[in-house]
Amino acid sequence: MQPLQVIRSKTVVMASTNIDTDQIIPARFLTVTTKEGLGKELFADWRYDAQGNPNPNFVLNQPQSKGSQVLVAGKNFGCGSSREHAPWALLDFGFRAVISSEIADIFKNNSLKNGLLPVVVDEATHAWLIGNPGADVTIDLSTNTLTLPGERRIAFAIEAFARYGLLNGVDELGYLRSKLADIERYEAARGW
Amino acid sequence: MSARTLFDKVWAAHEVVPETAETPAVLYIDLHLTHEVTSPQAFSQLKSLGLPVRRTDRTLATLDHSTPTRTEQVFGSTPIVMDAAAKQVRAMEQNCADFGVELFGMRDPKRGIVHIIGPELGASQPGFTIVCGDSHTSTHGAFGALAFGIGSTEVGHVFATQCLLQRKPKSFAVNVGGHLKPGVTAKDLILAIIGKVGVSGGTGHVLEYRGAAISALSMEERMTICNMSIEAGARAGMIAPDETTFQYLKGRPRAPSGGDWERSLARWKSLPTDPGARFDASLDIDAASLAPMITYGTNPGMVLPINGAIPLKSGDAVFDKALAYMGFKAGDAMLGKPIDVVFIGSCTNGRLEDLHAAARVLRGRKVAKGVQLLIVPGSQAVKREAEAAGLAQIFLDAGADWRESGCSMCLGMNGDLVGKGKYSVSTSNRNFEGRQGVGARTLLASPYTAAASAVCGRIADPRELL
Ligand code: SF4
Numbered sequence: 001m002q003p004l005q006v007i008r009s010k011t012v013v014m015a016s017t018n019i020d021t022d023q024i025i026p027a028r029f030l031t032v033t034t035k036e037g038l039g040k041e042l043f044a045d046w047r048y049d050a051q052g053n054p055n056p057n058f059v060l061n062q063p064q065s066k067g068s069q070v071l072v073a074g075k076n077f078g079c080g081s082s083r084e085h086a087p088w089a090l091l092d093f094g095f096r097a098v099i100s101s102e103i104a105d106i107f108k109n110n111s112l113k114n115g116l117l118p119v120v121v122d123e124a125t126h127a128w129l130i131g132n133p134g135a136d137v138t139i140d141l142s143t144n145t146l147t148l149p150g151e152r153r154i155a156f157a158i159e160a161f162a163r164y165g166l167l168n169g170v171d172e173l174g175y176l177r178s179k180l181a182d183i184e185r186y187e188a189a190r191g192w
Numbered sequence: 193m194s195a196r197t198l199f200d201k202v203w204a205a206h207e208v209v210p211e212t213a214e215t216p217a218v219l220y221i222d223l224h225l226t227h228e229v230t231s232p233q234a235f236s237q238l239k240s241l242g243l244p245v246r247r248t249d250r251t252l253a254t255l256d257h258s259t260p261t262r263t264e265q266v267f268g269s270t271p272i273v274m275d276a277a278a279k280q281v282r283a284m285e286q287n288c289a290d291f292g293v294e295l296f297g298m299r300d301p302k303r304g305i306v307h308i309i310g311p312e313l314g315a316s317q318p319g320f321t322i323v324c325g326d327s328h329t330s331t332h333g334a335f336g337a338l339a340f341g342i343g344s345t346e347v348g349h350v351f352a353t354q355c356l357l358q359r360k361p362k363s364f365a366v367n368v369g370g371h372l373k374p375g376v377t378a379k380d381l382i383l384a385i386i387g388k389v390g391v392s393g394g395t396g397h398v399l400e401y402r403g404a405a406i407s408a409l410s411m412e413e414r415m416t417i418c419n420m421s422i423e424a425g426a427r428a429g430m431i432a433p434d435e436t437t438f439q440y441l442k443g444r445p446r447a448p449s450g451g452d453w454e455r456s457l458a459r460w461k462s463l464p465t466d467p468g469a470r471f472d473a474s475l476d477i478d479a480a481s482l483a484p485m486i487t488y489g490t491n492p493g494m495v496l497p498i499n500g501a502i503p504l505k506s507g508d509a510v511f512d513k514a515l516a517y518m519g520f521k522a523g524d525a526m527l528g529k530p531i532d533v534v535f536i537g538s539c540t541n542g543r544l545e546d547l548h549a550a551a552r553v554l555r556g557r558k559v560a561k562g563v564q565l566l567i568v569p570g571s572q573a574v575k576r577e578a579e580a581a582g583l584a585q586i587f588l589d590a591g592a593d594w595r596e597s598g599c600s601m602c603l604g605m606n607g608d609l610v611g612k613g614k615y616s617v618s619t620s621n622r623n624f625e626g627r628q629g630v631g632a633r634t635l636l637a638s639p640y641t642a643a644a645s646a647v648c649g650r651i652a653d654p655r656e657l658l
C-alpha cells in the first residue's frame with residue numbers, strides 16, 4: 001500500500017443515493033483470483049451499453065472526468081455486498097478518495113485497508129459538492145481537512161489507527177501479528 | 193456489573209486486547225467461514241508472506257457462489273460452462289488443499305451456501321464470533337452469535353491470526369410485538385423492518401431483534417430475519433438464544449455433546465440481554481399489523497404491503513430512476529402485475545421450511561404458462577430432505593426447475609440469470625439493478641408470495657391460495 005497524505009484533484013460527482021457494490025462492480029466480474037485490472041469493469045452496467053460501447057451520458061465516460069482522483073457520491077455509498085473488489089476497482093480506475101455524507105460500513109473498512117480514503121462530510125458540505133461537480137479540492141490526511149475552493153476548510157473524522165496505516169503505508173496484519181502472544185494467552189485461558 | 197446486552201457480552205468475551213483511542217480492539221474469531229469468491233486474494237497474501245492458516249480447526253470452506261446448479265454439471269461429466277467460475281472453483285480446491293482447510297467440495301454431500309451449512313452442521317453456536325467474506329454472515333446472528341461480513345483483506349487477517357481489528361459498533365433494539373398473521377412470514381417482517389429503518393438506518397449498529405413475535409419464530413425464520421440485517425445497513429443482527437435455539441442445535445454433528453453440551457448450555461443461558469440494559473437506538477414494530485410484503489424499487493427499503501400502491505413522490509430523482517429501471521409508475525398497484533421468472537432459494541429463504549412453504553402453495557397446482565420457476569435448495573442436505581419429504585416431486589409436478597444447491601439466481605454469478613427487462617419475483621435479499629442479470633427487474637418477497645405469483649403468472653397475494 002502506498003502512503004497517502006495529500007490528494008489534489010477535481011471531483012467527479014455521482015449524486016445517486018445508495019449506490020451499492022453490485023453497481024460498482026457487478027457480480028459477473030468477481031470470478032478473478034487477483035486484485036488487479038478491475039478498473040475497466042468499474043460501474044460496467046452504467047458505463048457500457050449492451051454491445052460494450054461506452055455510454056456517453058455516463059459521467060466517467062465524459063472528458064472532464066479524466067484523471068480525477070476524488071469521487072463525490074450520494075448518501076450511503078458502497079452499501080450491499082462485502083466484495084472488496086469494489087475499492088479495488090475504484091483504485092484501479094484511478095480514484096484515491098470517496099466523499100459522501102454516509103458511507104456503508106464494510107465498504108469503508110475495505111477502502112481503508114487498500115489506501116482508498118473514505119471521507120464522510122456533513123450534509124451541507126455534501127450538498128455543495130454534489131452541486132459543484134469538477135470542483136478543485138484538496139484532501140490532507142495529515143491534518144484531516146478537506147479544502148474546497150476559496151480556502152474553505154472542512155474537518156473530517158477518520159479512525160485513528162486506520163489513519164496511521166494510510167499515512168505510513170503500513171498494513172494492519174503486521175500489527176495483528178505483533179499481538180500473537182496475547183492471542184495465544186487468550187486461547188489458553190479459554191481452553192480454546 | 194451493570195446490565196449488559198447480548199451484543200455487549202459476546203463482544204467482551206472476545207476482546208483479546210481492548211480498544212483504546214489509538215487502536216481498535218483485537219477481537220477473537222471463533223468460526224471463520226469462507227467461499228471461493230472472496231478468498232483467493234487472501235490465500236495469495238498468505239502465500240506471499242509464507243504464513244499458514246493459523247487455526248484450520250476454526251475454518252470451514254465451501255463452494256457456492258459460482259457453482260453450477262445443473263445436476264449434470266455437478267455430478268455428471270458436463271464441465272462447468274463458465275471458464276472463470278471453473279478457474280475459481282479449482283483455485284479454491286488447490287488453496288484449501290495447500291493450507292489444510294476443510295472444504296466441502298463440488299460433490300460433497302455437506303456442500304451448500306455458506307450461511308446455510310454453518311447452522312445445519314451445528315457449527316454456528318450461541319456466543320460465538322463468526323465472520324465470512326460475505327455480507328450475509330449476519331444470518332448466524334440468529335443463534336445469538338456476533339456474526340458479520342468482512343472483506344478479503346480481513347479474511348487474510350483471520351487466516352493468519354484468527355483475529356480482527358475492530359471498533360465496537362453501537363447497539364440497536366428492534367422490538368417486535370404481537371404475532372404474525374397467517375400467510376405473513378419472517379421474510380415479510382424483515383422487509384417491513386427494513387422499510388422502516390431504511391437501507392442505511394442501521395449503519396454502525398448491531399441490531400438485536402427482540403419481543404414476543406421474535407421469540408415465537410423457528411430458527412429457520414430467525415435466520416431469515418438476521419440474514420437481511422445488512423440490508424438495513426447494520427453491521428450484524430442478533431437474537432437471544434433460547435429453548436428453540438438449543439433444540440435446534442442438539443445432536444447436530446458439530447454441536448457440543450455429552451458433558452460439553454451441559455457446560456455450553458449453562459454458558460448460552462447467560463447470554464440474553466439483562467433487564468434494564470441500554471441500547472443506543474431502538475424501534476418498535478407490531479407484527480400483527482403486517483401483510484405480505486413486496487419490493488417495487490431497486491433497494492430493499494423500497495417495499496410495500498402486497499395490496500398497496502407505489503407511493504407518489506415528486507422531485508426525487510433517485511426514486512424516479514428506480515421506477516424507470518423497474519418499468520413502474522408512481523401510483524401503480526403491485527397486485528396483478530405480470531411476471532416472467534420466480535426464484536425460490538438463497539441464504540435468505542433456501543432452507544427446508546421455505547421449501548415446505550412453497551410446496552404448500554404449489555401442491556396440485558401448475559406454474560403459469562410462460563413463467564419460469566427455479567427452485568434451488570440452500571444446501572445438498574436441504575435438497576436430500578426436500579426429496580425425502582416429497583417436496584421435490586410437488587415442484588416437478590407443478591412444472592418447476594429443481595436444481596442442485598448454490599447461490600444461483602440470487603446474484604447470477606454461475607450463469608443462472610434473469611433476462612434483460614424481465615420481472616423476477618425472488619426470495620433472495622437484494623433487488624439492486626442488475627443483481628440477477630443485466631437489466632433484470634427483481635421483486636423481493638416471501639416463498640409464499642413467490643410460489644403464488646408463479647402459479648398466477650402475476651404478482652399475487654398468497655393468502656388467497658393458502
Ligand atoms: S445466496 Fe445470495 S446473498 Fe446468500 S451468500 Fe449466496 S449470493 Fe450471497
